[in-house]
Amino acid sequence: MESIKDKVAIIGMGCTKFGELWDKSEDDLLIEAAYEAYEDAGVEPKDIQAAWLGNARTAMRGAALAIPLKLEYIPITRVENQCCSGTDAFRNACYAVAAGVYDIVLVAGFEKLKDAGPERLRARYLYPDLFPQVPIGLPAQEFALKATRYFHDYGLSYEDGKRMLSRISVKNHHNGTMSPKAHFRREITIEQAMNAPMIAYPLGLLDACGVSDGAAIAILTRSDLAKSFRDDYVLVKGLGICSGAKQAQLRDDEDLIHFEENVRAAKIAYHEAEISDPLKEIDLAELHDCFTITEAITYEDLGFCPRGKAREYVEGGVFDLDGDLAANPDGGLKCFGHPLGASGVRMIYEIYKQMQYKAGPRQRKNPSLGLTHNLGGTTGAYTVSVAVFGQRD
Amino acid sequence: MLGIVSYGAYVPLWRLQRSAISPGLRGEKAIAGFDEDSITMAVAAALDCLQTSERESIDGLFFATTTSPYSEKQAAATVANALDLRRDILAADALACLRGGTIAMRIAFDMVKAGSAQRVLLTAADVRLGAPESSFERDSGDGAAAVLFGDSADVIATILHHYSISNELMDVWRLAGETFINIEEDRFIEEEGYLKVVGEAVSRLMTQQNLAPKDFAKAVLCAPNPRCHRSIGAKLGFEPHQIQKPLFEEVGNTGNAYPLMLLVAALEEAKPGDKILLASYGDGVDVFVLEATEHIQSRGLGLQAYINSKRVIDDYRRYTKWRGILPLDKGRSVLMPKPSLKEMMRRQDETIRMYGSKCRVCGAVAYPPQRVCAKCHTKDQFDMVRLAEKRGEIYSYTVDYAAGGLEIPIVTMTNIEDGGRAFCLLTDASPDEAGIGLPVEFSFRRSYQDIIPEYIWKARPIRIRE
Numbered sequence: 001m002e003s004i005k006d007k008v009a010i011i012g013m014g015c016t017k018f019g020e021l022w023d024k025s026e027d028d029l030l031i032e033a034a035y036e037a038y039e040d041a042g043v044e045p046k047d048i049q050a051a052w053l054g055n056a057r058t059a060m061r062g063a064a065l066a067i068p069l070k071l072e073y074i075p076i077t078r079v080e081n082q083c084c085s086g087t088d089a090f091r092n093a094c095y096a097v098a099a100g101v102y103d104i105v106l107v108a109g110f111e112k113l114k115d116a117g118p119e120r121l122r123a124r125y126l127y128p129d130l131f132p133q134v135p136i137g138l139p140a141q142e143f144a145l146k147a148t149r150y151f152h153d154y155g156l157s158y159e160d161g162k163r164m165l166s167r168i169s170v171k172n173h174h175n176g177t178m179s180p181k182a183h184f185r186r187e188i189t190i191e192q193a194m195n196a197p198m199i200a201y202p203l204g205l206l207d208a209c210g211v212s213d214g215a216a217i218a219i220l221t222r223s224d225l226a227k228s229f230r231d232d233y234v235l236v237k238g239l240g241i242c243s244g245a246k247q248a249q250l251r252d253d254e255d256l257i258h259f260e261e262n263v264r265a266a267k268i269a270y271h272e273a274e275i276s277d278p279l280k281e282i283d284l285a286e287l288h289d290c291f292t293i294t295e296a297i298t299y300e301d302l303g304f305c306p307r308g309k310a311r312e313y314v315e316g317g318v319f320d321l322d323g324d325l326a327a328n329p330d331g332g333l334k335c336f337g338h339p340l341g342a343s344g345v346r347m348i349y350e351i352y353k354q355m356q357y358k359a360g361p362r363q364r365k366n367p368s369l370g371l372t373h374n375l376g377g378t379t380g381a382y383t384v385s386v387a388v389f390g391q392r393d
Numbered sequence: 394m395l396g397i398v399s400y401g402a403y404v405p406l407w408r409l410q411r412s413a414i415s416p417g418l419r420g421e422k423a424i425a426g427f428d429e430d431s432i433t434m435a436v437a438a439a440l441d442c443l444q445t446s447e448r449e450s451i452d453g454l455f456f457a458t459t460t461s462p463y464s465e466k467q468a469a470a471t472v473a474n475a476l477d478l479r480r481d482i483l484a485a486d487a488l489a490c491l492r493g494g495t496i497a498m499r500i501a502f503d504m505v506k507a508g509s510a511q512r513v514l515l516t517a518a519d520v521r522l523g524a525p526e527s528s529f530e531r532d533s534g535d536g537a538a539a540v541l542f543g544d545s546a547d548v549i550a551t552i553l554h555h556y557s558i559s560n561e562l563m564d565v566w567r568l569a570g571e572t573f574i575n576i577e578e579d580r581f582i583e584e585e586g587y588l589k590v591v592g593e594a595v596s597r598l599m600t601q602q603n604l605a606p607k608d609f610a611k612a613v614l615c616a617p618n619p620r621c622h623r624s625i626g627a628k629l630g631f632e633p634h635q636i637q638k639p640l641f642e643e644v645g646n647t648g649n650a651y652p653l654m655l656l657v658a659a660l661e662e663a664k665p666g667d668k669i670l671l672a673s674y675g676d677g678v679d680v681f682v683l684e685a686t687e688h689i690q691s692r693g694l695g696l697q698a699y700i701n702s703k704r705v706i707d708d709y710r711r712y713t714k715w716r717g718i719l720p721l722d723k724g725r726s727v728l729m730p731k732p733s734l735k736e737m738m739r740r741q742d743e744t745i746r747m748y749g750s751k752c753r754v755c756g757a758v759a760y761p762p763q764r765v766c767a768k769c770h771t772k773d774q775f776d777m778v779r780l781a782e783k784r785g786e787i788y789s790y791t792v793d794y795a796a797g798g799l800e801i802p803i804v805t806m807t808n809i810e811d812g813g814r815a816f817c818l819l820t821d822a823s824p825d826e827a828g829i830g831l832p833v834e835f836s837f838r839r840s841y842q843d844i845i846p847e848y849i850w851k852a853r854p855i856r857i858r859e
Contacts, residue, residue, distance in 0.1 A: 134804055134818060137796055141804040144791030152789075152829050200804075201792040201824065249806070250759040250767035252814040256789050256806065379806070379816065 003272040007098040009226035009233040009392070010218050012041020015349040018214035018336040019183040026058065026112045027068035029215035033108065034069050041219040042229055045069060048219070049102040051076045054089030054109040056340035056376075058116065065108055083288065083376025084241060085109065086344030087385040090218060091239045097220050109345030110215030113338075121211070140200035140208060140291065142379055147202050147293040149256040154308045158202060159194075164311040165292035166193030168319075169206045169334060172289060175321055176331025178362040183212045183337040207292040212337025216345035218352075226392070234355045237369065238275070238388040240268030248380030259375060261384040262301030266373075270303075273369070273388040278303040279318075282388075283367040284326040284354055286347035288375040289333045298373060299327070302386070321362060329354065329362050340376065344385065347372035351389045367391075394686070395506055396548035401442025402657045403434050403518075403537040404644055404699040406821045406856065410707040415526055421705055422645040423534040425520045427715040427799040428820055428838040431458040432468050433848065434537035435516035436475045436837040438650070440782065441699075442514070442539035448476070450543070452510035453483040455501060457493035457517040457649040461486060462846045464569070471848065472516060474745040475837045477779055483510070487649075491565065491675025493517065494538070494649045499679060501542045502552055512543040519648030522716060524573040532618045533574075534645020538653030549689045550660060550669070553682045556598040560590050560677040565617065572718075576617075587621050587674055588628060594678045595629055595670070602682065606630040610667035611659040613637045615652045615674055643700050656683075658696050663689050698857045704821075714799060721799070731844045747781035747835065747850040749813045758812035780835070781850050785809040787831040792824040803827050807852050821853040 014036025016029050024032075038045060053065045055078060062076030079089035086109025093107045121138055134141070151161035170190055176182040188206060196204035226233040244261045248254040266278075275281050285304070289295035296310040304325055305313040313319065319327035328334070330350040333343060351370035353359045372387045405425045411418035425434060435456055454476075456469040469484040478484075483504075487493030494517035501513035518537035523529030564582035567574050576582065591614070599605060606612070612631045616622035619641045626636045637659045647654055652673040659669050663685040671681040706712065713719040742748045743761040750762035752775050757768035760780055765772050790805040803819040805827070819827055820838055833852035840849040 134802070134816060137793060137802065137804060140795055141791050141793040141802075144793070145789040145804065145806055148791055148829065149789040197794070198792070199795045201794070203791075245767065247767055249814060249816050250763060251757065252788075252808045252812060254814075 004094055004098060004239050005237050005272050006223055006235050008094045008220055008236040009223040010352055011221050011226055011229040011233045012037045012219040013349045013352050015181055015216040015346055016214050017181045018212045020114050021213040029110055030068045030108060033215040033217040037217040037219050043219060047104050048106045049104055050074055051106040052089035052093045053078045054086035054341045055111060056080055056082055056085045058112045081383050083340055084344060084374040084383045084385040085341040087374050087387055088241060091241060093220055094236055097222055103225055104221050107218045109342045111339030111341040112213045113211050114213050140203055143291040143293050144200035144203045146256050153257050162194050162202060164314050165207050166190045167314050168292040168295050169193045171320055172328050172332045172334035175329055175362055176335025179330045182331045182335040183210050184335045203291055209290050209333035210337035212339050214339045214342040216342055216349045218345055218348060232356045233392055234352050235390050235392055237390045238269035238273030240265040241385040243383045244381045246381040258297060258301055259382055261382040262298055265384040265386040266302045269386040269388050279325055282325055282369045282371050284329050284364050285371040286350055287327050287373045289328055290338055326364055344374045355391055394548045394551060395544050396551035397540055398543040398548055399442050399541040400657045400660055401438050401539045402654050402696040402699060403438035403441060405429055405535055406704050408703045408705045409712050410705055411531060413707045413709040414531055418531060420642040423536055424712055425535040426821060430462055430839055431460045431518040431520055432471050433837045435472050435518040438537035438539040439476050439516050442541055448478055450511045451478055451514050453504055453513035454478060455485055455487055455497035455515045457487035457497050458519050459489055459491060459648055460520045461488055477746050491648060492673040492679055494653050495673035495679035499555060505542050505544050512541060515540045517649040517653050519650055521648045522573050529574050529576055532646055534647050536644055536647035536650045536654055538650045538657050540653055547688045548686055550683045550685050553684050554598060554602050556594055556680045558590055558594045558677045562586055583621050587616060588624055590678050591625055591672050591674055592628055594680045595672055598680050608668055609635055609670045611635060611637050611669045613655045613659050613671040617646060661695060665689055702856055732847060744849055748777040749780045750775040751778045760813045760815050780809055780813055783810050785833050787829055790827045805852055807833055818851045820851040826854060
């Protein structure tokens with residue numbers, strides 16, 4: 001099998017402000033992100049030869065992208081893969097470009113979650129395969145089950161476990177203050193996080209990401225063509241994605257303190273990107289912090305720290321903006337909220353801007369490799385994507 | 394020998410302090426939990442009755458209630474399914490009449506007697522509503538009972554005689570579409586109704602069969618309220634010690650389940666040779682004379698154990714929300730699409746019977762059932778195994794404060810004894826009881842219920858330990 005490494009380049013990106021965008025339509029979001037990306041790449045709409053649309057809930061067809069952007073008579077594919085929808089759309093676009101079928105393509109990730117209302121996040125909508133055991137459940141319960149078990153298996157008291165999670169939330173909120181496009185931009189304290197109203201024990205309000213609207217768009221080309229567009233293009237180094245088969249629900253010998261899907265997707269991406277020591281080699285990672293516990297477990301699954309050591313590493317500042325590996329330098333889902341299909345491409349936007357030294361006050365020094373990670377679904381049946389990006393040679 | 398093979402009862406965990414209805418009232422009434430109804434309680438009583446006994450020889454099932462969730466659609470079909478009974482049985486509801494339980498008892502007995510059924514299971518349950526603060530709300534309670542009839546050497550009680558009267562009287566009624574029970578003036582319903590009709594039937598039966606009150610170890614009398622109950626005992630000439638305790642203080646009058654629950658209580662205390670008089674009431678009366686055989690012994694978890702196992706609430710608002718009397722905030726309520734009835738049909742072995750699949754190759758148990766084994770990946774080589782009556786242990790849990798609905802859901806991943814894992818809710822528990830390692834059993838409950846009744850097995854802390 002060949003690797004995707006260095007075959008595809010990102011030459012332009014756009015991203016809307018994320019938030020409760022009551023006064024903006026789906027079309028407004030796509031237009032805003034697309035025209036920023038066109039300008040950034042220096043391309044015209046007519047240059048786009050094919051497009052992929054990552055969207056989990058609100059847009060049901062490729063035409064949802066064609067109509068607002070007037071992308072006329074080109075192939076547009078809608079990709080739905082839960083929280084990985086954006087990244088999976090990006091992945092499919094990369095393969096088409098790498099195959100040489102198209103020279104310039106567009107990838108959009110977007111979601112207008114706030115129009116639908118919170119009911120759309122209930123289990124019967126999100127996970128029809130779970131009906132009817134927990135029909136009214138919200139996603140928090142799934143991750144809370146992991147937190148309860150994580151605390152138990154590693155002997156963390158409620159206070160100790162909660163402090164670790166709160167520390168992650170405080171970090172992400174701090175980073176978010178430096179992100180103009182984030183939904184939430186304010187500092188919080190450990191005490192606020194620890195004492196926030198309970199959402200799903202032991203996860204509180206400040207362990208949870210927000211629900212928001214947003215769109216992000218990338219324009220890709222083959223890496224040998226990229227130089228004709230710009231000097232500071234960003235290369236795709238590895239793309240891993242996998243789905244669980246519900247093992248952790250169906251098998252009583254599965255634990256709930258790791259996501260096997262994380263481990264497997266990272267293995268694929270690291271192999272392609274030729275990464276052997278992720279903590280050392282990766283400078284920054286946009287992780288799927290739908291809940292703080294997810295980020296904590298993901299550190300361990302992605303090899304950023306040993307099993308059971310997330311607390312030690314978090315409290316040691318390893319994942320702070322100026323730490324060994326900045327996790328969620330833009331504030332993550334915690335501050336942007338999680339419009340399902342938009343998040344993956346929004347994460348790539350952050351890595352892209354960091355690689356170009358355009359991340360403003362949150363800029364990392366000399367970033368060489370950046371990673372994005374999404375996780376969505378239900379226990380044992382998550383879909384996880386891990387993507388790795390790097391500077392041009 | 395023809396008669397009762399086994400019996401069981403069910404009293405919901407929850408009790409409402411009567412003083413919460415109105416200050417000064419004494420005692421408690423048993424109330425169905427927010428996720429219980431007459432169907433789920435009938436299933437619970439039937440499981441207590443059947444325990445581990447074989448179900449193959451059950452040819453008939455009756456479900457008696459005035460509070461079926463359905464005006465049209467059989468509820469007994471759901472009860473039979475949840476109990477994992479055979480498909481080729483005669484299942485029937487006895488609806489609308491308060492003495493449906495004893496009418497069905499008579500039919501069940503006659504079926505066995507006629508040889509048209511080997512064994513017939515009778516279930517009865519009710520969740521009847523009185524208008525807030527009415528005397529009916531005070532006196533009624535929720536519960537269920539089940540009795541298994543058969544023809545075998547080891548019956549624990551036989552039916553010696555029976556006598557019925559059909560009587561037209563508007564004393565207690567509820568019109569189609571009405572929520573609350575209507576009751577006519579006290580003295581009228583007592584004098585022209587209960588006391589007169591029951592008195593007439595019991596004395597005719599005694600005269601016919603040449604029996605006198607002293608011949609009975611226990612008289613099971615099912616009066617609508619404590620005052621009536623005191624009057625009927627005296628009127629019929631029974632001594633106080635002969636009268637089966639009416640459970641008004643602890644449970645309340647449980648409608649269709651009431652005569653059978655009191656019969657179960659009498660059987661639990663009966664000695665071989667004891668004669669028991671049972672008289673129900675509602676649009677007439679059914680009177681039975683039963684006699685305990687030498688096989689009588691305490692069976693089932695026991696009504697008394699269920700009465701003792703309780704959680705008392707004094708929050709009247711909580712009770713009225715559970716019963717839908719007090720509406721929930723519609724603006725932010727749990728709006729859900731109607732479930733696919735086709736999917737419900739396909740998945741009923743998973744949901745109503747709670748079957749898992751057990752791989753014939755590697756033995757792994759999966760819930761819900763899987764065609765391709767989750768462990769060894771063998772295709773279509775599995776047996777369906779019933780998990781509903783197994784115990785389990787909580788592997789992880791959370792309390793979902795954001796979910797909304799009537800009660801805060803406690804969500805668990807529960808590992809099942811002998812294999813399998815269920816992602817299920819914990820019921821009959823407060824959040825502080827949930828914990829990793831908590832032993833649980835499964836209980837048939839209502840799931841989401843705003844559009845059509847949906848049922849599912851939930852975990853609950855083991856209610857009664859032997």
